[in-house]
Amino acid sequence: MAWNIVRALTAWRESQQSMKCPWEERDYLVLDIETSGLDAKQDQIVSVGWVCIHHGVIELDSARHIVLENADIGHSVGIHMITDADVLEHGKKQQSVLRYLRHLLRHRILVMHHAPLELSFLKQVWQTEKLPSFSIRWLDTLAIERAKAARSQQPIQEGGFRLGACRERYGLPEYQGHDALTDALATAELLLAQIAYQGKECRLHDLNQMGGGRVTLSTR
Amino acid sequence: MAAIDIPEVHKFIETIPPFASLSLAERKQMLTGVSMLYVRQGQTLALKDEAATVHLIRRGACEIRTPKGGLVDQIADGECFGVSSVLAQNPDGLQVVAMEDSLVYRFEKIHFIEMLKKNDAFGLFFEHTQHHRLRKLSRSQSNELATPALQLSTPVANIMTRQLVLASPEESVQTIAIRMTEARVSSILVVENERLLGIVTDRDLRSRILALGGSSSALVRDTMTADPVSLLPTALVMQAQTLMSESNIHHLPIVDEDQHAVGMLTAADLLRHQELSPLLLINQIHRQQSISRLAQVCKQWPTLIINLIVTDMKPADVGNVLATISDNLTRRVIELALEQVGPAPMDFQFMVFGSQARRDQSLGSDQDNGLMLEREPTTEESTYFAALSECICQGLAQCGIRLCPGNIMASNPEWRRTQSGWQQAFSNWVKSSAPSALLHASIFFDIRCVYGNNEPVDQLIKGLQLEISKNSVFLATLTRSALVTKPPLGFFRHFLLESSGEHKNQLDLKHQGLALINDLARLYGLSCRTYRAGTLGRIEQAIREKLISVDTGRNLIDAWDSLNGLRLEAQSRHWQATGSASAYLDPKALSPLERKHLKSTFGIISDVQDVAQQRFLRGYS
Numbered sequence: 001m002a003w004n005i006v007r008a009l010t011a012w013r014e015s016q017q018s019m020k021c022p023w024e025e026r027d028y029l030v031l032d033i034e035t036s037g038l039d040a041k042q043d044q045i046v047s048v049g050w051v052c053i054h055h056g057v058i059e060l061d062s063a064r065h066i067v068l069e070n071a072d073i074g075h076s077v078g079i080h081m082i083t084d085a086d087v088l089e090h091g092k093k094q095q096s097v098l099r100y101l102r103h104l105l106r107h108r109i110l111v112m113h114h115a116p117l118e119l120s121f122l123k124q125v126w127q128t129e130k131l132p133s134f135s136i137r138w139l140d141t142l143a144i145e146r147a148k149a150a151r152s153q154q155p156i157q158e159g160g161f162r163l164g165a166c167r168e169r170y171g172l173p174e175y176q177g178h179d180a181l182t183d184a185l186a187t188a189e190l191l192l193a194q195i196a197y198q199g200k201e202c203r204l205h206d207l208n209q210m211g212g213g214r215v216t217l218s219t220r
Numbered sequence: 221m222a223a224i225d226i227p228e229v230h231k232f233i234e235t236i237p238p239f240a241s242l243s244l245a246e247r248k249q250m251l252t253g254v255s256m257l258y259v260r261q262g263q264t265l266a267l268k269d270e271a272a273t274v275h276l277i278r279r280g281a282c283e284i285r286t287p288k289g290g291l292v293d294q295i296a297d298g299e300c301f302g303v304s305s306v307l308a309q310n311p312d313g314l315q316v317v318a319m320e321d322s323l324v325y326r327f328e329k330i331h332f333i334e335m336l337k338k339n340d341a342f343g344l345f346f347e348h349t350q351h352h353r354l355r356k357l358s359r360s361q362s363n364e365l366a367t368p369a370l371q372l373s374t375p376v377a378n379i380m381t382r383q384l385v386l387a388s389p390e391e392s393v394q395t396i397a398i399r400m401t402e403a404r405v406s407s408i409l410v411v412e413n414e415r416l417l418g419i420v421t422d423r424d425l426r427s428r429i430l431a432l433g434g435s436s437s438a439l440v441r442d443t444m445t446a447d448p449v450s451l452l453p454t455a456l457v458m459q460a461q462t463l464m465s466e467s468n469i470h471h472l473p474i475v476d477e478d479q480h481a482v483g484m485l486t487a488a489d490l491l492r493h494q495e496l497s498p499l500l501l502i503n504q505i506h507r508q509q510s511i512s513r514l515a516q517v518c519k520q521w522p523t524l525i526i527n528l529i530v531t532d533m534k535p536a537d538v539g540n541v542l543a544t545i546s547d548n549l550t551r552r553v554i555e556l557a558l559e560q561v562g563p564a565p566m567d568f569q570f571m572v573f574g575s576q577a578r579r580d581q582s583l584g585s586d587q588d589n590g591l592m593l594e595r596e597p598t599t600e601e602s603t604y605f606a607a608l609s610e611c612i613c614q615g616l617a618q619c620g621i622r623l624c625p626g627n628i629m630a631s632n633p634e635w636r637r638t639q640s641g642w643q644q645a646f647s648n649w650v651k652s653s654a655p656s657a658l659l660h661a662s663i664f665f666d667i668r669c670v671y672g673n674n675e676p677v678d679q680l681i682k683g684l685q686l687e688i689s690k691n692s693v694f695l696a697t698l699t700r701s702a703l704v705t706k707p708p709l710g711f712f713r714h715f716l717l718e719s720s721g722e723h724k725n726q727l728d729l730k731h732q733g734l735a736l737i738n739d740l741a742r743l744y745g746l747s748c749r750t751y752r753a754g755t756l757g758r759i760e761q762a763i764r765e766k767l768i769s770v771d772t773g774r775n776l777i778d779a780w781d782s783l784n785g786l787r788l789e790a791q792s793r794h795w796q797a798t799g800s801a802s803a804y805l806d807p808k809a810l811s812p813l814e815r816k817h818l819k820s821t822f823g824i825i826s827d828v829q830d831v832a833q834q835r836f837l838r839g840y841s
Contacts, residue, residue, distance in 0.1 A: 057255035192258035
């Protein structure tokens with residue numbers, strides 16, 4: 001028991017230390033999830049896309065786009081243009097994809113645009129798939145953007161926090177596609193731009209304060 | 221690592237030369253190991269370590285600079301940098317500075333090198349890019365050496381004013397105030413037996429006379445600052461600058477060893493010296509009260525032009541800046557001539573022709589101009605205009621715009637006409653197809669009004685367009701003459717160059733290249749509904765009016781731009797070396813790739829000549 005507390009404390013201190021390091025010394029996985037709807041209890045994950053950031057640059061080789069097997073996509077085709085044919089061709093078992101993701105996330109910080117939605121789906125599937133629980137740090141580019149706007153007291157219009165609108169403020173190109181992979185890449189670029197605007201010595205701690213946190217994914 | 225399959229990345233890369241020419245498999249190979257970075261505006265990327273590789277700008281703009289800050293190139297979306305760091309380990313220590321926030325793809329060096337070996341077109345493209353930058357690099361380095369030497373270590377004698385405004389100590393302050401106003405100066409030197417005794421400035425008159433309710437008959441001796449701070453003419457600009465700022469003065473008398481006043485240096489002189497800008501030159505032009513002073517100011521002109529060229533301004537912009545300066549100069553010369561000869565007995569327009577009208581003057585351009593008179597002059601009025609024109613043309617010549625060897629100048633009575641007189645002349649040239657008429661057409665049909673109400677000139681141009689539109693024979697004749705000279709395409713095979721005289725074995729960029737494009741542009745321009753005087757304007761107008769296809773037109777514009785760039789460069793090189801501006805190019809000075817490029821430029825001219833022949837000569841040849 002006491003031993004567990006010591007170990008937890010050590011882990012906590014290490015994690016606090018790592019928060020003080022420059023942001024580029026940590027690795028990140030930028031994730032986007034396409035779902036059949038907005039309710040994690042009822043709807044399902046259709047596809048996932050991600051790309052990793054290492055040494056402060058986006059590594060395009062790390063990009064993945066996976067359509068999940070058996071996903072019921074009937075009525076949501078309009079949103080992300082995934083067809084049954086895509087599922088047949090590229091479909092993967094949800095559990096194996098999530099295990100792979102878990103493996104990647106063990107040494108990486110999870111980055112999303114609008115974290116609450118993706119996190120609620122991740123929590124839900126962790127329970128249904130009975131995956132081993134684990135704890136991760138996350139950053140939300142939307143929350144970071146909102147914190148920046150609040151700090152500079154610049155009112156941002158309705159819809160101004162959407163991914164495309166945020167990107168436009170940093171001079172990032174407009175992307176036509178809106179599949180999980182394109183949005184993950186778009187979010188990763190947005191994160192780099194936000195960090196560049198933070199100035200030279202941006203630490204993970206600073207980003208976390210603006211829009212980040214820790215979440216435990218567990219079966220219970 | 222798996223090959224990258226991100227649609228947005230492929231969609232971008234496949235539109236960008238030279239990646240567009242790669243096969244899908246090759247492109248995928250190139251994309252292996254690519255990373256993306258975001259560079260903040262103003263941030264510098266040193267091309268070393270992991271950054272010593274090729275980068276492609278996805279979105280944004282960057283400058284490539286030497287370690288000392290000299291500009292080598294400016295690039296934007298879809299352009300690459302870092303090529304030299306791969307090919308030659310970046311021997312020049314080039315840096316990349318983001319001018320805008322930029323999103324950049326960074327390629328993996330090994331894949332890039334592999335592709336260079338594998339795909340010839342790909343390799344050639346980058347070789348060309350790199351060569352182009354090396355050329356700019358050598359220019360920006362010589363430029364770096366020249367600039368500081370020009371500034372602070374110059375002796376003050378080079379920039380001081382030698383025309384001194386002097387006073388004697390026994391004069392009244394009112395007398396000298398009048399003299400200062402007339403001379404437009406803000407200070408006056410007080411001398412006795414030629415020796416400097418003191419100085420009186422505007423500020424002294426204000427604070428020592430006006431503010432104290434002093435009398436206008438007060439003596440200079442009692443008002444001046446005695447024994448003012450002064451410098452020898454051999455002192456350096458840097459010393460003058462330091463002295464003036466330490467003693468908080470704006471006027472510095474320059475004296476020789478015997479205390480004789482020889483010059484005056486003001487804070488404004490220093491400022492002018494430091495930055496030679498087109499705006500400042502125009503400003504100075506308008507302030508000069510005599511043609512000889514104006515000529516003095518215009519001595520800076522060649523230096524200014526060379527500065528514009530070495531700072532890599534676009535040729536069309538160089539032309540526009542020079543046209544603005546020469547227009548202002550022409551107007552000022554006319555104003556001064558009017559002061560000298562007296563007011564004109566009637567309205568008149570001063571028109572410019574040829575290169576000034578087209579806005580593509582360069583170093584050593586000569587004048588082509590004429591007058592349009594409101595009505596037929598009496599004998600007396602004729603004499604007046606003869607004197608006025610003589611005064612203007614000589615004045616321009618003194619200011620560095622050479623007299624026209626063909627005597628196409630307002631000083632020639634032939635080129636002082638009423639509106640209908642000009643119309644008559646134009647009409648005769650259009651109707652006649654004699655060689656002399658065509659020669660005149662090629663000069664006079666590029667026309668712009670720079671002084672006076674331009675309405676009559678516009679009417680003249682309208683009449684000309686109308687006349688030409690009714691006369692397809694004239695266009696055919698003009699076409700034939702535009703096609704007489706062919707671009708020296710054979711040049712590269714057997715060096716078919718000017719075969720005699722000083723420029724033996726050299727290529728005449730002006731007459732064998734640019735003039736051909738000017739002729740073609742004039743041909744198309746004159747058959748447009750809307751008149752334009754400039755070559756690029758004419759080609760653009762012809763594209764707009766669909767007389768020429770967009771592709772052909774744009775190619776011709778590119779050809780003009782690149783020839784003009786070469787010409788300006790050649791001229792500024794000659795000017796710096798010999799003091800004369802020759803547009804001859806020694807082919808040995810070109811690399812094989814530049815020769816190839818020049819050859820394709822001449823190819824474009826030749827193609828457009830064929831197109832023009834089809835359009836204007838069908839049924840006539």
